[in-house]
Every structure is written in C-alpha cells, then in structure tokens.
Amino acid sequence: MAWLGPRKKRLLTHLSIFCGVTDSEFLHLLSCPTVPPQCCSARYNLAILMFFGFAVVYGLRVNLSVAMVVMVNGTNVQPFVNNSGGHECPVPSHGFDNVPQYSWDSPTQGLLLGAFFFGYLVTQIPGGYLSGHFGGTIFLGGGVLGTAALTLLTPLAAKGFLCDGVTFPAMMAMWACWSPPLERSRLITLSGAGANFGAFVALPLTGFICHSLGWPAVFYMWGAGCIWAVFWFFLVSDQPGTHPRISERERDYIIKSIGKEVPKVSVWLPVLPMMLSVPLWATIVSQMCANWSYYTLLTSLPTYMDTVLHFDLRQNAFLSALPYLGAWGLSLISGVVADSLLEKELMSVTAVRKLFTLTGLLLPAVFLVAVGYSGCSGVLAVTFLTLSTTIGGTSAAGVFINQIDIAPRYAGVLLGITNTFGTIPGVLAPIVTGYLTQDQTLAGWRSVFCLSAGISAGGALIFTLFGSGKVQKWALAEEDQIQTEAHAERDLLIT
Template sequence: MSPPKGCSINTGSSDESEDSEPLVKTDEVPPQCCSARLNLAVLMFLGLAVVYGLRVNLSIAMVAMVNTTDTEVAENSSVVHACPLPSRPENTSDVLQQPEGTPQYPWDAEIQGWLLGAFFFGYLFTQIPGGYLAGHYGGKIFLGLGVLGTAALTILTPLAAKWGPYWLFALRVLEGVGEGVTFPAMMAMWARWAPPLERSRLITLSGAGGSFGAFVALPLTSFLCEMLGWPAVFYLCGGAGCIWAVFWFLLVSDDPRTHRRISEQERDYIVTAIGPQGTGHGWTLPLLSMLFSVPLWAIIITQMCSNWAFYTLLTSLPTYMNDILHFDLQSNGFLSAFPYLGSVVVSTLSGVVADNLIERRVLAVTTVRKIFTLIGLLLQAVFLAAVCYAGCDHILTVTFLTLCTSLGGISASGVYINQIDIAPRFAGFLLGITNTFGTVPGVVAPIVTGYFTEDHTLAGWRKVFWVAAGINTGGALFYTIFGSGEIQPWAVTD
C-alpha cells in the first residue's frame, strides 16, 4: 500500500510504521541537495576514503620498501607456476623501480607479515570503547581525532622504518588504535543526524568512502613509489588526512540542534523525524539484554561471514594476481583496486533503492534488510565460486572478481546498517561490537589462505574461494532466519 499523497512516513524504523500517523509532510521535508546532512555524508565519505588509504598503502609500499635481491630469496624462487608465464616481456613481477637513494630494508617474509598485521592489533581494541564514548559524547571529536591521529602517525612511517621493524610495528599498532574509533563514531553521529527514511542512502554513501579509498590507494601507491619513492606515499597520504581534519572540525557538529549553518526547516525535520532516539545513551547500557539479543547476534555472525570474503580479497588478491596470473605490479595495483569502484556505485544505489522501498511502504524494514543482505552475499558467493572455474583466463577471472566485490555492495543496505534499526541510541556501541567480531576474519583469513596456497597451485586457490563462498552463503541464510529491523525492547526510550 502506498502512502497518502503529500505525506511521508517519519516515525522510525519499526515494521509497524505503516499503521502510524505521518509526522512530517512531504512539502515540509527539506531537499537533500546542499543540505547539512548531505554535506555530513560527503565529509564522512572523504574521511573514510582517507582512512582506508592509510590502512592499505603499506601492503603495496612494502614491495618497494624491502630489498628482495638477497641470494636467499633467489634460491627459494624455484616455484612451479600454476599458469603459464606471459610472453610479453613488459609484464613481469619485478620490484618497483624507485628514485636513486630511496632506502630499502632486509626484512624477511615473517617480519613483513607481522608489520602488515600490526594494524589489526590496535584496531581490535578501540572499537567498543570508541563506540561507547561516541554514543555518550557524540561522534565528531572521536571520528575527527581518529583520522587526524592516524594521518599524523602515517607521516612518521619513513622515520619508524629507518629506526627498525619494531618501531614500525608499534607505529602501525597505534594507527590501528586511531582508526578503531572511526566507524563506531560514524554510526553514533548518524543516530542523531539520519532521519529513518534516509538512513540507507546517507549511511551507505558515507560508508562507501572505504571502498573508494581502497580503489584510489592501491594504484596510487604503486605510482608514487615509482615516481617519488615509497616515503612520499606516507607523507602525501598523511598530509591529506590532516587537511581533511581541518574541514571536519570547522564544518561538522555532533547534533543538528547545535549546527551553526543548518536551516531551521532542516533542523526541525531531523529532530522531529528521529524523536527521542536521537540523543546520547548515557553511561549505563543494557548489556545483559544485548548479550541475549538474537537480532544482534544475527548481525555479528553475518558480518563475520561477509568479512571473511572481504578480507580474503583485500589481503590476498594482489598475491593471486601476481603468483597465479602473473600481472606486473602496476597492472596488479589497478586490477586489485578496480572492483572497489564498482562497490562504491552499487552500495550507494542500493541505499537509494532501500529507502524508496521503505518510504513507499512496498516492504517493511526487516524485509528490506534481509533481501538486500541475502542478494548481496549470495551473488558474492556465486562469483567467488565462478573464479574457481576461470582457471588461467585473465579476462574471466578479473570479470568475476569485479562482479563479486561490486555486487557484494548490495548488502551495505542490509546487515551493515542494521544496528541503527534495532537500537538507534546504541548504534555506535553496537557497531563497535559487531566491527570487533567482524575484524577477526581479517586476522584469520590470511592465515588460512597462506595454508591453502603454500604450494602456489590453482587447486589451493580454489579452496580459498570455495571456503569464502561457503561462509558467505551460511551468513546470508543465518541473517535471513534471525535478522530483524525492529527497535528492540531493550532499546526503547520514552
């Protein structure tokens, strides 16, 4: 049933909203174009793009930072290639050529692995406290300082590398500590800024910055390493984060009530639409109720399953492109990044479609979240499995991997924003919980991938993709059964 003409539903995210009287008429809803809430989404998009760029740039720069001409490496390079080597002489996997005088270090594979994984040690431990504090005080200061602190530390990367791997390891841990508060703080801010009927599009737009950051950072890092030397990567990326922080602190407010440039019409619309859920949650939390909340566990388990595939591709796709398909490093960086551009487009469009389905009363919130999660994760699983049969066909493999990552963006309007449906006031804290669990695959998946692919065979990589596809499918089915879009009783406020 469609809503009465001239009216809109702004009563919250409960599935019973069809029976409620509309609080705001359509002609009273301020347009999104140039609005304060859209400006906030764009700034968050850019901030999260910087965050992901700071997170992944070391994985490409490491190739240029390490001296791989040691005789020990050469002696261990006799590997039987799963796919035939390319006939084109320019398509090789040699190290990046850098300006003369750029330092390199004799770090073996074990040291490199510890340095690449150091980020997650810090990232795991600040998600929950960051979400808790952002939900109480507001997310502006935590998101802003999270990006600014990580950016400032990134500028120190060349100095830490010069001092030794232990210093660089400690620096990366601190960067993870800084970034750990960013996503929970983002969700805590949207609890106060996103009207229920605009949640999907605003949150997916801002969250798409992460995929955009990966898309830009992977090829840009290779280019900067070759043209300016690997230290320039960290100076420029860190500087970009510091510049972003200036605009963030000048233009953003925790609450529409305190924003200096928002129109009175937009402020009243947001405050009325969100209602009492758009306030801080105080110091006490219903922890026991959260512990036994089935919809919350549905989000946790499903995000862990989905993130297994995400982190498998994020950390291991460049290796697959190099070891199996034998792309040169420049092509490797671009092709590894290209799927994330599709994810930006698909996830943003899915947010618009999801909001329209809810606003027009075509489907209830719970149904929308389940459908988008199911479609996104199942399509991702299908194309992961398809990669297993692409063999050494470069075009098919790249096509399937691009479709896998791109269409997986559909689930951005499902399980990934579900925290704000079931408990708006506690959304930042809940995202901290779900993101903490969701980061575990980032630690485990690369280890499993390394175990399956130690002999560099196609059969080993097929196991990697099949496992990821199976876990994705399990998560989709679990959420379809146990997920919910209704505000939970323990989250209701007067």
C-alpha cells in the first residue's frame, strides 16, 4: 500500500471494513488499470494532431491583423501631432514603402477585424451538439479543412471562420471520450496550445510574406493547411474502442479511468438546469472576460506596434508574436502541474481550476496596465506585453477546460455555449479599440489596455467566487445519479 496516498489509504481501510474483506483482498477486487506509456500512445498522438490543427486555425486567424498594416493606405489615420508640430512618439525611417490598397479609417478596421468572428459566433453551439451526438472527428477535421480551403479562395479570408467555429467544441467532445481524469489537464492544454503556437509562427511569417510577396500571397500560402486534414482523417477515431491501432492496454486504461464510454448526447438537453447553473455561468462570464484581452491583442497588437511604436513590418510581426511563445510554453507547463496536483491529492479539482484561473487572469491584468503607462518605450511595452500574455497561458489549465469537469457528458455542447459567449469579445473588442484609438494617441491606447485589464480582473474574481470543478447533477445520466446517491448514503454510514 506504499503507492497509495494518505487519503486513499484511509478510504481503503473504511471500505474494506465496510465490505468485510482485508485491504489486499479489496485491492485485488478493484483491479485498477495500469497506466500505459505516454510516448507514441493513441491519446497523445491525438493531442499532437489537435495541436497542429489549432496551429493552422490560429495561423489563418491572425493573418488579417498583420496584413492590415500593408493593405491599408498608411492605416488611413493621421497620427496624433502635438502642439510643437511633431508626432507624440518619434517616427523612424524604415526605408520600406507600403503600397496603399484600401482607405479604411481606424473604426472601419475595427469592424473588419471584428467581422472575422461573426461566422465563428453562430457555429459554436451547433458544432458542440453535433460533435457530442455524431462524434468530434468529422467536425474538427472538417472545420480545419474548410477554414483552410476557403482561405485559399478569398484573400480576405473572412468566410473561413464559419468553419472554424466547430473546432473547439469538437475537441472537447472528443476529450470527454479520450482523456483519463488524471491526464485531462495536460492532454487538453497540449492540444489547445496549438493556438498560441500558430499565432507565434504565423505573425512573423505573415510579415515576411507581406514584405517579400505582397499581402495576397499570405492567404494563398496559409491555405495549404488543408494537408493536415489528410493525416487527421486517416489516424483519428471518435472513441478508444473504435480506434484500429490502439493497444488493448491503453484502450482498457482509458475506458476504465473514465468509468465507461461517454454516451452520445441525447436529442433532449437539460436546457433549464443549464440555464440555472451558477458554475456554468461562472465559466461563461470568466471566459468572456479572458477573451476580451486575448482578442484585443490578437487583432490589434500589430496596429499598436505600427502606429504608436512605429516598428517596421518585419519587426512588428516578430514582436507581436513574441508574447504567444511564452503563452505556448507556460500553458503546457500548467497542464502538467495541474495534473500533478490532482494526482498527488494536494488540491481538489475546484481548487486547481480556481488557482490557475486566478493566476492566468489577474496577474496579466497588472502587466496590461503597465503597458498603458509605458509611453513611447518599445522595450518596456514589449516586455510587459510578453509577461502579460505568457502568464495568461496558465489559465489554459483553469477556466478554459472547466466544461469537461462539470459536465463530461455534455462537454462539447458546453464548450459550444461558452465559446459562443466567449466570441462576443472577438466581435466587440476590435470595434471598441478602433473607436478608442481613432487619433492613435498614447491616451487612447492606454484606455484600451486598462479596459482589458479591468475586464480580465473581473473574470478572475467571478470564477474564484462561483466556479466549481464538481460534476453537476444535471450532467449525470439517471443511473449515474442513483449510483452517486448510493455512494453518498454509504459514506454517511461509514462516518
């Protein structure tokens, strides 16, 4: 029994006495599945394929934010000029002549960047429901394939995000079937980290392509992400039990760890209990708050680098990408640490989710305020932005995977719901940023960063007060509810 934690030892003793058997006999009856190797396993191969799929999706998503710098006629904004006749921040000579294409003012640019998310907004809930009912493989693979294919067809790439919206709900629906509870954080954060990795790679690459080949080439070259779909449909299955190349040991481990194969989402959803669920609303509101600052930076950071700090296009693209490198690394680390805390029984699921949410939303808010007061110093601004986005990566093991904690059976549907609300900042944040920065003044951008910081801090507070990591009663099947009530009655008898 040396391998058992102290809480497990006490529980084992109570249960063995209750059942009238010795500890060793009870252990034999449990027949706990052994953990198969992680390297080259089907579940980790799935996570890596998802990682690259989301890298493609987010690479396609950030293209316009960088290309906008070249597509617009000097961004069609006259930089703020102070009373002495000079720019608020000095403008260096880059020796690079952008060819003007469109005369879009700052509010119009905000509307265009926000319009990227309109199609993304309306496909979340249907994507989550259909993924839970029919399986996530076709919807995640089809979403990435459709996004890349439509990007090839249109240089503006706006229509691609109608397909993009089904990808994250499909991911969560699949992990409800594939992720053992003690590996859940690291598997989901590994797959989701592809988003930050895609932004990190795409931003400087887009800048280089725009500089060398012109902005239309960006959308044509990134559309080659269609190749990913070939590997996805060949290598992936909806359930461990239907995977043709999974080992028997790994299949049994996953199914036994989860308890049983997750049932398909029924036609009728517990809509009213969902609407009245405080933990679900805590997740929704917190994700909206976190996404406000994330989408603000994702869509508007290259414009800030260009119009305020006056970096040239290649510097702009590289420095805009730097924060996402840190977020990518820290999100992976946070997943491993979160699982370790749960495995060692140092913290409950609720406490772990709240810890990583609080860290990933509140601390970045402090650095966003610092960005607003960094003035014309490019070094300070980039440093604070990098710190803010890097630390924000820890929220990947917090509120952003909470749906599978509170309702594994409806994980895909819930992610569709939370992402639908979470996409609203993607529409509004660029528009608000456009209006706050019409004159491209330091004061205008300070308002942008302070607003994002305040919203992010509010989300951290809400999840800390009202969030939960416990499976909600409305998310249990009827037989599971009976079993849960029986266990509770037995625990009362033991104590």
